Amino acid sequence: MALVYDEPVLPFVYTATIVFVMAASVYGLRGSAELSSFHRREAYLSVTLSWLVVSLVGSLPYLFSGAFPSFVNAFFESVSGFTTTGSSILTDIESLPKSVLFWRSMTHWIGGLGIIVLVIIIMPSLNIGGYNLFTLESSFQEKIHPKIKSVGRRLLYIYLSLTLAEIIFLLIGDMNLYESVCHAFGTVATGGFSPKNTSIGGYSPYIQYVVTVFMVLSGVNFVIHYYAVKRQFHKIRQNEELKFYLFVILFSGFLITGILYFQTDRSFELAFRESFFQVASIITCTGFATADYLLWPAVGWYIIFFLMFFGGSTGSTAGGIKMARHLVALKNVRHTFRMMNAPNGVIPLRINHRPISYQENNGILTFILWYLMLFLAGGLLMVFLGSDVATAFSSVATAMGGIGPGLGTIGPASNFAHLSEASKIALSALMVLGRLEIYTVVMLITPWFWKN
Amino acid sequence: MALVYDEPVLPFVYTATIVFVMAASVYGLRGSAELSSFHRREAYLSVTLSWLVVSLVGSLPYLFSGAFPSFVNAFFESVSGFTTTGSSILTDIESLPKSVLFWRSMTHWIGGLGIIVLVIIIMPSLNIGGYNLFTLESSFQEKIHPKIKSVGRRLLYIYLSLTLAEIIFLLIGDMNLYESVCHAFGTVATGGFSPKNTSIGGYSPYIQYVVTVFMVLSGVNFVIHYYAVKRQFHKIRQNEELKFYLFVILFSGFLITGILYFQTDRSFELAFRESFFQVASIITCTGFATADYLLWPAVGWYIIFFLMFFGGSTGSTAGGIKMARHLVALKNVRHTFRMMNAPNGVIPLRINHRPISYQENNGILTFILWYLMLFLAGGLLMVFLGSDVATAFSSVATAMGGIGPGLGTIGPASNFAHLSEASKIALSALMVLGRLEIYTVVMLITPWFWKN
Numbered sequence: 001m002a003l004v005y006d007e008p009v010l011p012f013v014y015t016a017t018i019v020f021v022m023a024a025s026v027y028g029l030r031g032s033a034e035l036s037s038f039h040r041r042e043a044y045l046s047v048t049l050s051w052l053v054v055s056l057v058g059s060l061p062y063l064f065s066g067a068f069p070s071f072v073n074a075f076f077e078s079v080s081g082f083t084t085t086g087s088s089i090l091t092d093i094e095s096l097p098k099s100v101l102f103w104r105s106m107t108h109w110i111g112g113l114g115i116i117v118l119v120i121i122i123m124p125s126l127n128i129g130g131y132n133l134f135t136l137e138s139s140f141q142e143k144i145h146p147k148i149k150s151v152g153r154r155l156l157y158i159y160l161s162l163t164l165a166e167i168i169f170l171l172i173g174d175m176n177l178y179e180s181v182c183h184a185f186g187t188v189a190t191g192g193f194s195p196k197n198t199s200i201g202g203y204s205p206y207i208q209y210v211v212t213v214f215m216v217l218s219g220v221n222f223v224i225h226y227y228a229v230k231r232q233f234h235k236i237r238q239n240e241e242l243k244f245y246l247f248v249i250l251f252s253g254f255l256i257t258g259i260l261y262f263q264t265d266r267s268f269e270l271a272f273r274e275s276f277f278q279v280a281s282i283i284t285c286t287g288f289a290t291a292d293y294l295l296w297p298a299v300g301w302y303i304i305f306f307l308m309f310f311g312g313s314t315g316s317t318a319g320g321i322k323m324a325r326h327l328v329a330l331k332n333v334r335h336t337f338r339m340m341n342a343p344n345g346v347i348p349l350r351i352n353h354r355p356i357s358y359q360e361n362n363g364i365l366t367f368i369l370w371y372l373m374l375f376l377a378g379g380l381l382m383v384f385l386g387s388d389v390a391t392a393f394s395s396v397a398t399a400m401g402g403i404g405p406g407l408g409t410i411g412p413a414s415n416f417a418h419l420s421e422a423s424k425i426a427l428s429a430l431m432v433l434g435r436l437e438i439y440t441v442v443m444l445i446t447p448w449f450w451k452n
Numbered sequence: 453m454a455l456v457y458d459e460p461v462l463p464f465v466y467t468a469t470i471v472f473v474m475a476a477s478v479y480g481l482r483g484s485a486e487l488s489s490f491h492r493r494e495a496y497l498s499v500t501l502s503w504l505v506v507s508l509v510g511s512l513p514y515l516f517s518g519a520f521p522s523f524v525n526a527f528f529e530s531v532s533g534f535t536t537t538g539s540s541i542l543t544d545i546e547s548l549p550k551s552v553l554f555w556r557s558m559t560h561w562i563g564g565l566g567i568i569v570l571v572i573i574i575m576p577s578l579n580i581g582g583y584n585l586f587t588l589e590s591s592f593q594e595k596i597h598p599k600i601k602s603v604g605r606r607l608l609y610i611y612l613s614l615t616l617a618e619i620i621f622l623l624i625g626d627m628n629l630y631e632s633v634c635h636a637f638g639t640v641a642t643g644g645f646s647p648k649n650t651s652i653g654g655y656s657p658y659i660q661y662v663v664t665v666f667m668v669l670s671g672v673n674f675v676i677h678y679y680a681v682k683r684q685f686h687k688i689r690q691n692e693e694l695k696f697y698l699f700v701i702l703f704s705g706f707l708i709t710g711i712l713y714f715q716t717d718r719s720f721e722l723a724f725r726e727s728f729f730q731v732a733s734i735i736t737c738t739g740f741a742t743a744d745y746l747l748w749p750a751v752g753w754y755i756i757f758f759l760m761f762f763g764g765s766t767g768s769t770a771g772g773i774k775m776a777r778h779l780v781a782l783k784n785v786r787h788t789f790r791m792m793n794a795p796n797g798v799i800p801l802r803i804n805h806r807p808i809s810y811q812e813n814n815g816i817l818t819f820i821l822w823y824l825m826l827f828l829a830g831g832l833l834m835v836f837l838g839s840d841v842a843t844a845f846s847s848v849a850t851a852m853g854g855i856g857p858g859l860g861t862i863g864p865a866s867n868f869a870h871l872s873e874a875s876k877i878a879l880s881a882l883m884v885l886g887r888l889e890i891y892t893v894v895m896l897i898t899p900w901f902w903k904n
């Protein structure tokens with residue numbers, strides 16, 4: 001790549017190292033589906049450490065390229081890449097060497113692949129955040145150990161196929177190969193880095209629709225893609241999370257289309273395209289932009305802010321709280337009244353036609369509490385570090401959800417360069433916390449973890 | 453009262469009616485501690501209806517006095533009174549007849565008394581929102597039926613004593629009798645209506661400290677006062693909610709004291725007094741003011757905004773989510789990790805040394821979800837009705853928590869007069885929803901409630 005564009009090669013010697021470290025840590029975990037207490041601990045440590053080490057090493061190309069003014073900036077960009085967040089400190093993206101920008105997009109793609117493996121193979125066996133409920137069937141889970149290699153291989157193929165398909169569709173729309181690959185990396189990993197200053201805004205409507213569709217596809221549980229490949233369509237039809245995910249996209253998409261159409265002088269097609277692109281981008285936590293939603297009528301960007309807490313489906317590269325957890329929370333809300341009217345009958349909650357145990361239910365509700373508490377604490381910290389309220393709280397929401405842009409001074413048309421170094425480090429930590437589903441990281445600082 | 457001040461008597465003929473209706477509905481419920489399915493339903497209906505009817509009738513004095521320009525304004529003020537919220541549409545309070553202002557403060561006092569009976573006697577037997585956990589001992593609960601009259605009478609005495617004690621302390625500080633009674637009504641019911649335009653701001657530091665102390669006392673679970681009267685101090689020492697409540701007040705009080713002292717040119721005493729008055733006022737959901745926190749450094753009023761979600765203790769007249777529920781949520785957050793490290797051992801959660809069943813735990817977590825969802829939905833509705841974001845979301849937070857003032861255009865130095873009629877009706881509904889702990893009201897519109 002660097003050779004083709006006649007740019008310095010040195011930074012990319014490190015790429016090999018990083019991919020190797022990543023692969024090694026993932027491989028090390030992959031073998032142990034049934035984990036003893038000791039191995040569980042090792043697994044927790046490895047997951048968090050691997051993201052940190054990879055981010056540290058991954059920031060080296062930025063530093064060596066000379067394009068990033070300080071270590072904190074390079075580290076922020078690297079964490080933002082590997083966690084597939086896509087928040088950037090670059091003020092003029094296009095002034096950077098193409099090879100550095102390519103590496104930047106590639107961090108997304110590597111991070112996204114790591115996430116798919118993490119949430120579909122590693123987390124269910126660690127029993128974190130109810131993941132065993134959302135991924136493969138329980139009957140399948142139990143015998144996943146021998147099948148683990150074939151599942152892993154299939155997931156990799158699906159990830160590759162989505163990337164390739166998008167590249168082809170983008171090429172058809174006259175985007176050049178380099179930009180097509182970068183944007184495909186950013187979409188499939190729901191990352192959001194673009195080699196262009198205006199993100200997807202400068203491209204044709206066709207390109208914008210293509211990216212919208214691929215963002216939506218990438219926010220779907222990869223287990224659904226897996227079923228699609230295996231032609232088990234009845235399992236897809238049974239999936240409540242998928243229905244809820246599509247419902248939220250359609251509902252908020254049309255709501256904002258209406259707001260843009262009636263309250264501004266946009267044509268219907270433009271309102272529709274702008275709305276659905278931004279809605280898909282925020283819900284799937286991608287963070288690409290074709291419009292600055294801060295220039296929309298106020299109601300529009302309030303909705304965008306709330307969508308930051310939705311997140312895509314479990315088992316995808318999307319971040320946030322995720323649809324299945326919201327769905328379980330909604331079911332609880334409904335369930336309360338049913339139980340109050342039938343205090344003696346025990347009616348179990350179900351998701352995707354699978355009963356949820358009390359323990360799992362509690363784990364999911366508590367996850368949402370953790371998420372909101374961290375959001376409030378992080379927002380307050382950012383205010384103390386000197387940000388205005390909109391920037392503070394939206395930067396935390398966007399970092400935890402792995403989205404990219406926020407509100408205030410970090411909107412889709414701005415960047416994170418002007419924040420203090422302390423703020424950048426805090427946001428980097430929140431990106432990792434959100435990406436690794438909070439529990440994995442917080443676990444490491446509980447007294448129970450280190451005891452005996 | 454009206455006779456003493458030589459004002460029209462007519463509006464107050466209605467007072468008797470209202471107090472009668474209130475008393476009757478409370479009395480009707482009081483007898484039935486063990487409720488059959490049929491009686492449970494009747495109880496739900498009666499509770500919500502009694503608050504509505506009382507508020508409707510209670511708005512008549514405002515209308516007849518001619519001081520309120522429209523029915524919606526009078527109704528808003530009445531709901532705000534009986535729910536002990538204390539948000540007002542009056543722009544110049546002191547221009548009103550003293551008798552109307554006295555009635556206004558009295559609605560708080562009546563509403564507060566109703567709440568104490570509701571949350572300590574009625575709700576535990578309906579098993580709403582985990583109330584059976586927070587009030588009297590379970591052993592006590594089971595044999596509460598025969599004791600119900602004596603408990604009710606004792607609670608009434610405590611309520612009366614707190615009111616009387618505050619009146620005496622205020623009189624000592626040279627406040628006149630009329631204002632002392634009004635402010636004592638507003639404090640003990642954690643209501644917040646004041647007959648003065650500047651609330652407590654115009655009084656001496658002594659008066660401000662007295663009101664602070666009585667706000668804190670009124671935000672304590674009345675069961676604690678009950679134990680204090682019965683000299684069962686070991687039960688008070690065991691009460692985790694009380695400790696948590698005092699901790700939150702002290703922590704946020706000193707935090708804001710520090711902010712005011714170091715970031716403004718206030719003396720330490722002024723910073724301390726202003727901080728603790730406002731913190732106590734918001735946490736206990738009273739809503740009196742001695743300072744406009746919107747003029748504080750930004751960090752200060754962000755903290756105030758978050759405190760709006762805390763609420764006082766369960767079993768008090770305070771609103772909001774309430775300390776015990778936050779405490780249970782925090783315990784869950786801690787518990788998750790303990791469970792992840794001991795996946796096979798079942799360690800039950802406890803509050804006030806009482807084990808929490810899975811069902812109760814779920815009910816509490818779901819209550820918090822309901823609260824936050826309603827807050828978001830209500831805030832969005834207010835934005836659609838034309839408010840700016842700070843006004844919209846803080847008006848909903850303040851209405852649901854029964855606090856009084858908010859941020860934006862409804863700060864402590866402003867009022868709710870400028871809002872649209874639709875907004876006032878929406879906020880009135882949210883006040884009743886928050887006051888009756890959501891479930892009681894929402895229950896009425898579930899299909900399960902009306903079935904069979």
Ligand SMILES: [K+]
Pocket residue numbers: 084085086190191192285286287402403404
């Ligand atoms: K992203």
Ligand SMILES: [K+]
Pocket residue numbers: 536537538642643644737738739854855856
């Ligand atoms: K109040």
